[in-house]
Amino acid sequence: MHIDQVLVLLLSSLSLKNNKVILSWVAVNSWQKEAFKLLLDNKLLVATHKSTNIQCQGCEKHCCVDVTPHKYPNRTLYYALCEDQFMHEDMGRMTMPQEQLKQWKISIKQVAQVIAGLLNISTDISYKANQQSINLGYLESKAGRKSVILNAEPLTLIINQSELPVDEVLFFDGNTLTLDRAKIDNAVKLKQPPHTKRYRPNSDKKAVAQANKEAMYLDWHDQAIKLKKKHPHQSKTWISQQIAKMAIGKGKSAETIRKNMNI
Numbered sequence: 001m002h003i004d005q006v007l008v009l010l011l012s013s014l015s016l017k018n019n020k021v022i023l024s025w026v027a028v029n030s031w032q033k034e035a036f037k038l039l040l041d042n043k044l045l046v047a048t049h050k051s052t053n054i055q056c057q058g059c060e061k062h063c064c065v066d067v068t069p070h071k072y073p074n075r076t077l078y079y080a081l082c083e084d085q086f087m088h089e090d091m092g093r094m095t096m097p098q099e100q101l102k103q104w105k106i107s108i109k110q111v112a113q114v115i116a117g118l119l120n121i122s123t124d125i126s127y128k129a130n131q132q133s134i135n136l137g138y139l140e141s142k143a144g145r146k147s148v149i150l151n152a153e154p155l156t157l158i159i160n161q162s163e164l165p166v167d168e169v170l171f172f173d174g175n176t177l178t179l180d181r182a183k184i185d186n187a188v189k190l191k192q193p194p195h196t197k198r199y200r201p202n203s204d205k206k207a208v209a210q211a212n213k214e215a216m217y218l219d220w221h222d223q224a225i226k227l228k229k230k231h232p233h234q235s236k237t238w239i240s241q242q243i244a245k246m247a248i249g250k251g252k253s254a255e256t257i258r259k260n261m262n263i
Contacts, residue, residue, distance in 0.1 A: 003035035003172050010044070010106050011167040015155035020107035022048065025100045026055050034175075039106075042177045044114055050101040054080060058091050067096055112136060112150045115157070115170065118179045119148065133158075135211045141188045144219040144248040147211035158208055162187035219248040220261040228263060236263065 001009075013021045023045070028036050039045035053066045065080040078101060082091035109127040112134045116123050121137035132152050138145035139159065149158040150166075157164045164187060169180040220243055227239045240258035243249050249257060 001031045001035065003032065003038055006031050006035045006039070007044075007170070007172065008167050010039075011111075011155055011170070014106055014108065014111065015153060015166075019152075020105050023104045023106070024051060024055065025102050026057075028104060038172065038175060038177070040104075042114060044110060044177070045104045045106055046110065048103050048105040050098075051103050054096060054100060056080065056082065056091075056094070058082065058094065059084075059087055061087070067101060108134065108150070108152050108155075111155070111166065111170075114177070115150065115166075115179070116148075118170075118177070119184075121148065133208070135214075138215045138218065139184075139188050142247075143191070144250075145215035146188045147208070147215045149208055149211055157184075159184060159187040160190055161208070161212075162190055216248070216250055216252075217260045217262065220257050221263065223248060224261040224263045236261075239263075 010021065036045070051067065053064055056063050056065050061084065063082075063084060065083065067078050067080050070077050070079060078096040078098060080094050080096050082094065084091075108131075109125055112125050112127065116125065116136045119136070119139065121139070123135075123137040125134060125136070127134055134150045134152075136148040136150055138147055140146075141160075146160040147158075150156075151158055151163070155166045157166060157169060164183055169183055171178065171180070223243050223246065224236075224239050227234070227242055231238070236258050237254065240254040240261060243257050243261065244252065244254040
């Protein structure tokens with residue numbers, strides 16, 4: 001399976017699973033070796049714990065069998081027992097190569113870290129299981145900072161209230177993992193967010209609202225610092241009044257700006 005197909009498959013699966021997807025040795029061996037290496041190199045895929053069961057390759061039935069470790073003085077061997085009533089006598093106890101017990105995972109947090117890196121956003125990603133969204137940080141625009149949020153289900157980037165499916169903006173250009181910056185830049189520049197009828201849980205609305213508020217406060221803070229340097233003798237009230245006249249003021253009162261510009 002080609003890298004583009006693998007990436008779309010993984011992102012689609014992750015969108016359905018909401019947290020992480022565990023991949024077996026059998027699964028990754030159906031891909032091109034280069035595809036597997038690229039995913040590892042770009043940290044979209046990382047090694048995780050060994051499997052405690054395995055899809056048996058002894059016959060065409062490919063049953064799922066439990067794996068039992070047996071520790072010896074110098075090594076540990078792994079065995080599985082065929083439980084099929086017809087194949088049991090022929091297969092018996094099977095020694096399982098440790099290589100085939102390896103597993104890898106792709107998770108929402110990994111995708112968040114990768115996208116933040118590609119956007120040059122320096123952020124400490126925190127994520128709890130079943131969390132609906134992750135605030136990645138902010139992108140600069142002439143109208144001020146725009147929040148960037150990774151939504152878990154469906155897997156989308158929310159930028160300036162525009163929703164961009166991750167599998168449409170994250171892709172490999174040859175061997176280089178990249179983002180569709182044209183779509184992202186267009187979302188950042190939008191003056192009016194597109195209307196949508198799709199239901200979004202209240203928790204996600206709150207996350208987006210909070211991220212947008214934080215971005216607005218940071219814009220006020222930066223502008224207040226600039227004005228203070230140019231006009232060192234002016235009061236905070238005067239500075240907030242100037243910001244209220246600008247696009248980054250977002251129509252808020254000078255008093256609200258003064259309380260939240262944090263200088």
